[in-house]
Amino acid sequence: MTRFSAFSLFAKAFGGHQSWPEQWPDASPKPAYDAIIVGAGGHGLGAAYYLAKKYGITNVAVIEKGWLGGGNTGRNTTIIRSNYLYDESANLYDHALKLWDGLSQELNYNTMYSKRGVMMLAHNVHDVQSFKRHIHANRLNGVDNEWLSAEQAKEYCPPLSISPSARYPVLGAALQRRGGTARHDTVAWGYARAAAALGVDIIQNCAVTGIRRGGDGAVLGVETERGFIASKRVGVSAAGHSSVIMQMAGLDFPLESYPLQALVSEPVKPVFPCVVMSNTVHAYMSQSDKGELVIGAGTDQYVSYSQRGALHIVEHTLAAICEIFPIFRRMRMLRTWGGIVDVTPDRSPILGKTPVPGLYVNCGWGTGGFKATPGAADLLAYTMAKDEPHPINAPYNLDRFRTGRLIDEAAAAAVAH
Amino acid sequence: MLLVHCPYCEEKRAEIEFAYAGEAHIARPLDPAAMSDEDWARYLFIRSNPRGRHHERWRHIHGCGRFFNAVRDTVTDKFEVTYKAGEPRR
Numbered sequence: 001m002t003r004f005s006a007f008s009l010f011a012k013a014f015g016g017h018q019s020w021p022e023q024w025p026d027a028s029p030k031p032a033y034d035a036i037i038v039g040a041g042g043h044g045l046g047a048a049y050y051l052a053k054k055y056g057i058t059n060v061a062v063i064e065k066g067w068l069g070g071g072n073t074g075r076n077t078t079i080i081r082s083n084y085l086y087d088e089s090a091n092l093y094d095h096a097l098k099l100w101d102g103l104s105q106e107l108n109y110n111t112m113y114s115k116r117g118v119m120m121l122a123h124n125v126h127d128v129q130s131f132k133r134h135i136h137a138n139r140l141n142g143v144d145n146e147w148l149s150a151e152q153a154k155e156y157c158p159p160l161s162i163s164p165s166a167r168y169p170v171l172g173a174a175l176q177r178r179g180g181t182a183r184h185d186t187v188a189w190g191y192a193r194a195a196a197a198l199g200v201d202i203i204q205n206c207a208v209t210g211i212r213r214g215g216d217g218a219v220l221g222v223e224t225e226r227g228f229i230a231s232k233r234v235g236v237s238a239a240g241h242s243s244v245i246m247q248m249a250g251l252d253f254p255l256e257s258y259p260l261q262a263l264v265s266e267p268v269k270p271v272f273p274c275v276v277m278s279n280t281v282h283a284y285m286s287q288s289d290k291g292e293l294v295i296g297a298g299t300d301q302y303v304s305y306s307q308r309g310a311l312h313i314v315e316h317t318l319a320a321i322c323e324i325f326p327i328f329r330r331m332r333m334l335r336t337w338g339g340i341v342d343v344t345p346d347r348s349p350i351l352g353k354t355p356v357p358g359l360y361v362n363c364g365w366g367t368g369g370f371k372a373t374p375g376a377a378d379l380l381a382y383t384m385a386k387d388e389p390h391p392i393n394a395p396y397n398l399d400r401f402r403t404g405r406l407i408d409e410a411a412a413a414a415v416a417h
Numbered sequence: 418m419l420l421v422h423c424p425y426c427e428e429k430r431a432e433i434e435f436a437y438a439g440e441a442h443i444a445r446p447l448d449p450a451a452m453s454d455e456d457w458a459r460y461l462f463i464r465s466n467p468r469g470r471h472h473e474r475w476r477h478i479h480g481c482g483r484f485f486n487a488v489r490d491t492v493t494d495k496f497e498v499t500y501k502a503g504e505p506r507r
Binding site: 241243244252253254255256257301302303304305306310311312345401402403 | 418419432433436437440454455458459461462463464465466467468471473489491492493494
């Protein structure tokens, strides 16, 4: 692996950038591994990387049904924040946020993490009270979040309309300055490249078709389209298809899979300096470094695996965008797409051990998993290496649905999907 | 957008007239107090979430207002059949 640096870039420029080696080999499956991760998105590749890097378990395979980073890693709206209400959530999401810091340096791959701030708009008295409660709870947990008046919000994001005659006028906003965006593809690519350099096999176009268990119930390995692969440790990080994979091991999970849509506009010059979210009118938006306005729509109402949704969902979001940002009323939208998100009843993830020995799971991130990528990956690796959850992910067990100790974030993506 | 056939109105109408109401044929237990925590959690939270045929409830909220059941393929989103509430599982 060539280390990226200003010097290597300069040197390769003389050869017209023709001599860069491949960033990771397209591996074929070996008969057995020390650990297998199902799903080569950011979460799964990151888990493989941390298993190799932190715990010295390098004989690892990441098995992917499609291509690397082609699921929700490449379909989200790239927003990063950690201003969640409950202590368990603040610990989990802020763990991830701290790992975003320095991730580019650690992976030697530019993830383009930009702390441009995430601003959440309050449009009514309930919003104001709820956001202020969040701000106080966040501060008690050491997570930055501050209250802005409508004028301060306008100053922070000039395209915002704070006209009092708006149907839902802006009364103020909560701002997390450490929040922002990152380039989603590079997170998968960066982890893949760094993990492969440590000896991890990344096996693409190889769907898992079954999970083989021994007489004692423990995991023996996975059946795939390319044959059986043995491993006593299997971590499932399969997003929308998690419940399907878990059923292969005989486990029923409290998950439902819904299409979640997003869209981008035609690219324009830098006009939008931060991330703005509005729960009440249901819109959120940022601008990518390519110049496209990146807009998140809602989930469709029904369970589906089709990776597409209906136009009226997009229309609803765009109506809200036009209301909050009248400047964009004549923008043309370039493309829309959908991803399948696995939603838990309490809208918090399930991350830890399962009732099947040797089977671990990282799922249920619903509509807001991208921001947690490094944290979830790190914690899944810890749980698989030690066979016990880290204190941060211990509350995110499957048993909470039996005991009733739910972590009820309700709208983990900050917009009511 | 889906086209949904309402078995009461006997008409195919646009999805925006309807509200999805979750998985069908999940009966509320008659005596919750007598159930184990596992069984209660299963009733409350566990859904089949299949890749393929899914039994689900819909409500014709901007039409006749009635609940009915449907079988839909979750990969193609295509409805196989819709039928009235109370009719046996298809």
